[in-house]
Amino acid sequence: MQYVKIKDSIVEQIEAGMLCPRQKLPAERKLAESFDTTRVTLREALSLLEAEGRIYREDRRGWFISPEPLCYDPTLTVNFSTMAQAQNRIPKTQLLTAKSTLANKQAARLLGLQPFSDIYCIDRVRYLDDRPVAYVTSYIRPDIFPNLLDFDFSDSLTDVYREHFSVRYQKTRYRIVTSTLMGEMAQALRTTSGTPAMVIERINYDQNGAQVSCDIEYWRHDAISIESVAEFAQ
Structure with a gap:
């Protein structure tokens, strides 16, 4: 199949260092001409490369070679x-x-709240090397963090919890699923709707075992790799 051969050819160039991370690929028309194929066949090859995390697309800018993903270890209690x-x-x-609002269905489910309970909702975008890679929504209980909206959220929420409210995480429960980026999330990450996404839900518990916040x-x-090491008692 020609699209597989095209995909393998681009992979070889990436692995040989001929195509560098964040390098822009030629326009689809030129790529199709260089491989003597149709744009339909070329797009099948590009879709395979995107699914493998080899390339990524930016809306109205084209295709780029993916950098090395960030190694994300859920067992480490460090901030982004x-x-x-x-x-x-x-x-x-x-x-x-960053606003005070009423808990939606998702927030109520994750934090075990009654529908329409008061809650803080904070939306942020994470960047790596000036590339937007993650859209993060945090739901936070205002009864545990009064006046939270007065603080700076440009870095770590966990640092704010610890330094200003003496709240430390006792444990965090993770759920990891696949999805797609749509609407404002896709726009914030400079991509097109339907781009593959990895979704990490985190429910955070304080030192008393109470659910205090959750992050989605x-x-x-292509920007993240989930890696961890399990050690077993002998």
Whole structure:
């Protein structure tokens, strides 16, 4: 099948270092001409490469070679900035909205709240090396964190919890699923609707075992690799 051969050819160029991370591929028309194929066949090859995390698309800008993904270890209690810097990446967090609202169905389910309970909702975008890679929505209980909206959310919420409210995580429950980026999330991550995403739900418990907040992270699937090590008692 020709689209598989095209895909394999581009993979070979990536692995040989001929195509570098974040390098822009030629326009689809030129790529199709260079492989002597149709744009329909070329797009099948590009879709395979995207599914494998080899390339990513930016809306109205074209296709790019994916950088190395961030290694995300759920067993480590470190924030995004610390995790990124430890891997020689440059992190940045952009605050989109921070408001007091009524709990929707998702927030109520994750935090065990009654429908329409008061809650804080904070939306942020995470960047790696100036590339937007994750859209994060956090739901937070205002009874545990009064006046939380007065603080700076451009870095770590967990640091704010610890330093200003003396709340530390005792445990975090994770759920990881696949999805797609749609609407405002796709727009914030400079991609097109329908782009594959990895979704990480985190429910956070304080030192008393109470559910205090939850975070839903929508990651570009090529930007993250879930890795962990399990150690067993002898």
